[in-house]
Each structure stands twice: as structure tokens, then as C-alpha cells.
Amino acid sequence: MPESSGNDPSRDEDPAATHMVASASTASIISITSEMSVAEKDRLPLASHLAKAAQTGASNFVLAYNVRAGIALLSRIVQLIQNRKFRDLVNLNSLLSEKHLNFRVEAVSMGLFIGCFTGGYEALQAVLRKLRPDLPAATRTVVSGIVAGSGILCLNPSRRRSLALYTFVRALQSVYNIAKARKLWHFWGSHWPHGDALLFGVASAQVFAFILRPEILPKEYFSFIHRAGPVAMRVLQFTQRTLRGAAVEPADVIRFLDDKASPVVYNIAHNHPESLPCSLIHHGSAxxxxxxxxxxxxxxxxxxxxxxxxxxxxxxxxxxxxxxxxxxxxxxxxxxxxxxxxxxxxxxxxxxxxxxxxxxxxxxxxxxxxxxxxxxxxxxxFRSDSKATYFVAELALYVLPRALDLLYITLRDKRVLAEMAYGEVMLFACSMGTLMFCFEVHQDLDDD
CATH class of the missing domain: 1.10.287 (Helix Hairpins)
Structure with a gap:
């Protein structure tokens, strides 16, 4: 497997970084919605509300920037310790070099996103409360969440899709929890012990669907799986060719093992093996x-x-x-x-x-x-590789929310649906409107 690049060590792990964005955003949401009671908010003049919203947005911008910078710096320090480069720890030019800490643009965009959302949400709530006092609190919350959600435009387009899908899942989860708590509707088996672990096990099969169709996964997602996973790129290619009935030349396999200085011996002489040995995956040991x-x-x-x-x-x-x-x-x-x-x-x-x-x-x-x-x-x-082994993973790609994403891509490519500009922005905005509604209006319901 290829070694990770010398750039910011936390940059390639996009799924984790996306989760961090959402976590920081959640912390900020809680801080701005729980500081004052409704009566206290009604007594303040609009100018005070707007000033407080600006202060909230600015402080959350600084927090988000510092979190991203701190993650990059600490990752760099741990990486140097792992590589036993202790002198670089006290060499600021090496420790803080742009070559290794390439996070600033991303940190600024992340700070702008969280600052715009949290400050914008609070400002919109205040404006609607003053201009339309007759508007129900639930409606005001949803509208503010949707409009403030447009702050995702501050992020790089490549990150918007993943964050929108992640937020969409959280919105669905919140709506489902409310419906279940009110005994309106629930999934069969949702009361099982460790049902969340079972769901994770089924859904996680999609992680390794890249065995058959790596192009269907986002580039950053594939990169994260490849770096963390045990399958080398050449072994992945050999497996794909075997499953598709294409030739796998023994000389290519032997050359790969030699390049890795592997103790594994490849004994298959023909170029159409029924199954590749598992030792190619753990080629460091037979x-x-x-x-x-x-x-x-x-x-x-x-x-x-x-x-x-x-x-x-x-x-x-x-x-x-x-x-x-x-x-x-x-x-x-x-x-x-x-x-x-x-x-x-x-x-x-x-x-x-x-x-x-x-x-x-x-x-x-x-x-x-x-x-x-x-x-x-x-x-x-089993003596032969079977696509049935990977069929479960292929099916698991169609669990929500990836299912809706792939369904839309398929219909778009077949010209059944038109291209939707800024579709991920609208999805995120609606999801945040739903989340804020669930948080503000249904705080009394525990998460099941």
C-alpha cells in the first residue's frame, strides 16, 4: 500500500474530518440555543440580538479555525514522534511548514461555514421574532435553519456533498426518534438489543464495495479506505480482473511480491485462476x-x-x-x-x-x-472467488443516504432527471431546518 503523503496528515481522512465539522457545528448550535430563555429573548431589542448574533458567529469562527489548526498540529507532532524525528519537534520551520500543515484555507472555510450558520441562525430567529411575532416557533425555527444552512456555500464543493449526506442522515434519525417516541411509527426490530451495531455491520459492507466498483465512491472516501484498509492497489486490481474473468499474469503477481519483499510464494502457473490466495492481501507474511x-x-x-x-x-x-x-x-x-x-x-x-x-x-x-x-x-x-461474496457490499451501497445519491446520479446519467445546481446546498439547508426544529421544539424527547 502506498505511504501517505507528506502533507497535512489529517487531510486525507475526509470522513473523519466531515464528522468533526458536524460535531463542532452541533456544539455551537447548543451554545446559541440554550443561553437565554424565550422571555429574555423577547425583552431584548433587535439591535442587541443582531450584535449578539455577530458575536456568536465571530467566536464560533475562531473556535472552528482553532479546532482545525489544532488537529493538524497535533497530528503532525504525533507523526514526527512515530517517525522518531525528535529534532523536528523543536524546529519550528519543520514543525509548522506549509508543506506539512496545509490546513489554512480549509480552516478558514470551515470557520466561515460554522460562523455563518450559527450567527445567521440566531440573527434570523431574532428578525422573525420581531417582525412576525405571530409566527409559530416551530415555523420560525425551520425557516431560520433552512436559510442559515446556506452557509455551507463557504465550504469547498467537494466537501459539501459528504456533509449534506451526513446531515441528511441525522435529520432522518431525529424525525424517526420523534415518531418512535410518540408511538407513531418505527422499524421492525428497532427495539432489539445492540440493533445499532447490527445496522452498522450491514451498512459497513458498502465500505468495501470498492472491490468491484471503486469509481462509484467519492475520491476522498476511496482514499481513506485504501489507506486504512489491508488491500494494496495492485491486489485490488488483480481481484477485479479475476472476478470479471480477465487474465491475471503470474509474472505480474510475482513482480508485485518481489517489489514488496514478500515471503509469499505464488504457485499458480496459468493466467486465469479460480481464486487468488489470501496471502496476497497480507503479503507481509504467509x-x-x-x-x-x-x-x-x-x-x-x-x-x-x-x-x-x-x-x-x-x-x-x-x-x-x-x-x-x-x-x-x-x-x-x-x-x-x-x-x-x-x-x-x-x-x-x-x-x-x-x-x-x-x-x-x-x-x-x-x-x-x-x-x-x-x-x-x-x-x-471456497475454491473460487464469487461475486456473491461482494454482492452484499454492492447491495449495501443502496442504504440511505448513499442510495438516494446514487439513484439520482443514475437517473441523471440516463437523462431522466435534469442536473440540479447546488442540490447538495438545498439538501443540507432542508436537513438543518429539520434538525433545528427537532432540537428546539422536541428537546424533551430522549434519543432512543
Whole structure:
């Protein structure tokens, strides 16, 4: 598998970065909707509301920028430690070089997006409350959420689609939870213990649908899977050719193994094998068991810097005033129980973030290693590769929300539907309107 580039180590992990955007946005939404009661909001003049909205947008811009910058910096530090380049840690030119920390444009666009949405939402709520006091709160919330959702235009177009789909799923989840809580409607089996894990297992099959059709996945998504997964690009190509009945030249396979200095011996002499050996996937070792461990370690080593950053930086930046306050208290009462205070806030924050990073890394490493183990078992049980093995993954591509996305693409390509300019912006805006309605109007309902 190719090594990751020397650029920002957190840049290629687009799904995680998208989740971070949504998490920061959620934190900001909560902060602006829970500070004042409805009566307090009604007493303030419109100018005060607009000034407060501008302040909210500006502060959330700074928070989002700092979160993105902090993630990039911490990922760079962990990467240097992993590579044993300790001198670069104290060399600011190397540590903070644009070559390795290429995050500024993305951080600014992310800050503008979150700032525009949170500040715009609060401003629109105030304007509608003053100009149309007879408007129901639910309608005012939905309209404000939809209009403020246009702030997604501040993001790069390549990120809008993923974030819109992610938000759409959250909106569907919120509506479903409300309907279920009110006993209006629910899915069969939704009350099962660990049903969420079962749903994740079924939906995750789409992750490896790239075995047959890698072009159907977004470029960043495919890149993330390829870097974290156990399948090398050449092995992926060999597998695709085998499943399609094309020739796989033994010389090409042997050359690949030689390039990787692999101990695996390829013994198939003809160019139309029924099945490729699973040892091509774990080509670092001929043993499936040892290959399982090597795959886990490789996936964990590649993703730990990102997950550590995602778990620590938002905790510190989004609650910076408490973190700094605890540090000042430590300095002031040095010699009078300072260890207890120090342990109570900054150290606890870092330890919780580190533990979260370890858990996330262990999850992804286990997920990838179990996928490889499943392939090894399938190779032992069946003599030939079958498309049925990957058919479940292909079907899983049609779960929501990816199903709607692919259905639209298919109908558009067949000229059944016309191209919809800024369709992802409209989807995101409507989804945010739904989310804000669920948050503002149905705060009393617990998430099932």
C-alpha cells in the first residue's frame, strides 16, 4: 500500500474530518440555543440580538479555525514522534511548514461555514421574532435553519456533498426518534438489543464495495479506505480482473511480491485462476494469523494521529476557558493542594481524549483486521472467488443516504432527471431546518 503523503496528515481522512465539522457545528448550535430563555429573548431589542448574533458567529469562527489548526498540529507532532524525528519537534520551520500543515484555507472555510450558520441562525430567529411575532416557533425555527444552512456555500464543493449526506442522515434519525417516541411509527426490530451495531455491520459492507466498483465512491472516501484498509492497489486490481474473468499474469503477481519483499510464494502457473490466495492481501507474511496482527497494527499506526487529534483538540478548544482557568488556579495555589486541582481538569481532559483516541483506533484496526480474516476464511472454504461474496457490499451501497445519491446520479446519467445546481446546498439547508426544529421544539424527547 502506498505511504501517505507528506502533507497535512489529517487531510486525507475526509470522513473523519466531515464528522468533526458536524460535531463542532452541533456544539455551537447548543451554545446559541440554550443561553437565554424565550422571555429574555423577547425583552431584548433587535439591535442587541443582531450584535449578539455577530458575536456568536465571530467566536464560533475562531473556535472552528482553532479546532482545525489544532488537529493538524497535533497530528503532525504525533507523526514526527512515530517517525522518531525528535529534532523536528523543536524546529519550528519543520514543525509548522506549509508543506506539512496545509490546513489554512480549509480552516478558514470551515470557520466561515460554522460562523455563518450559527450567527445567521440566531440573527434570523431574532428578525422573525420581531417582525412576525405571530409566527409559530416551530415555523420560525425551520425557516431560520433552512436559510442559515446556506452557509455551507463557504465550504469547498467537494466537501459539501459528504456533509449534506451526513446531515441528511441525522435529520432522518431525529424525525424517526420523534415518531418512535410518540408511538407513531418505527422499524421492525428497532427495539432489539445492540440493533445499532447490527445496522452498522450491514451498512459497513458498502465500505468495501470498492472491490468491484471503486469509481462509484467519492475520491476522498476511496482514499481513506485504501489507506486504512489491508488491500494494496495492485491486489485490488488483480481481484477485479479475476472476478470479471480477465487474465491475471503470474509474472505480474510475482513482480508485485518481489517489489514488496514478500515471503509469499505464488504457485499458480496459468493466467486465469479460480481464486487468488489470501496471502496476497497480507503479503507481509504467509501466515493468516500473523497477517491479522500486522494488518491491525498497520491500520492503527496510520490512524492513531488523526483520532488522537479529533478526541483531544475539540475538548480543549471548545472548552478553553475552563482549561485555562484550571491552569491559572494551579499556578496560584502551588504548594497548597495543586496536584489535586491539576488532575481535576487539564490532565483529565487530556486523558479522556487520549482514551477516546485509543478506543477509536482500536475499533478501526479491529474492523479492518476482521475484514481480512473474513476473506481468509472465505478463501479456505471456497475454491473460487464469487461475486456473491461482494454482492452484499454492492447491495449495501443502496442504504440511505448513499442510495438516494446514487439513484439520482443514475437517473441523471440516463437523462431522466435534469442536473440540479447546488442540490447538495438545498439538501443540507432542508436537513438543518429539520434538525433545528427537532432540537428546539422536541428537546424533551430522549434519543432512543
Amino acid at each position: 501466515s493468516c494469523t500473523l497477517g491479522f496482527g500486522m494488518t491491525f497494527w498497520k491500520a492503527a499506526r496510520r490512524t492513531f494521529p488523526l483520532y488522537l487529534s479529533l478526541n483531544i483538540v475539540p475538548r480543549v478548544v471548545l472548552d478553553l476557558h475552563r482549561f485555562v482557568k484550571a491552569y491559572v488556579v494551579i499556578t496560584f495555589i502551588h504548594g497548597h493542594g495543586w496536584y489535586k486541582s491539576y488532575r481535576g481538569r487539564p490532565v483529565t481532559t487530556v486523558l479522556k481524549g487520549t482514551w477516546g483516541g485509543v478506543r477509536s483506533t482500536a475499533f478501526l484496526g479491529t474492523f479492518v483486521a476482521l475484514y481480512q480474516a473474513t476473506v481468509c476464511v472465505q478463501k479456505l472454504m
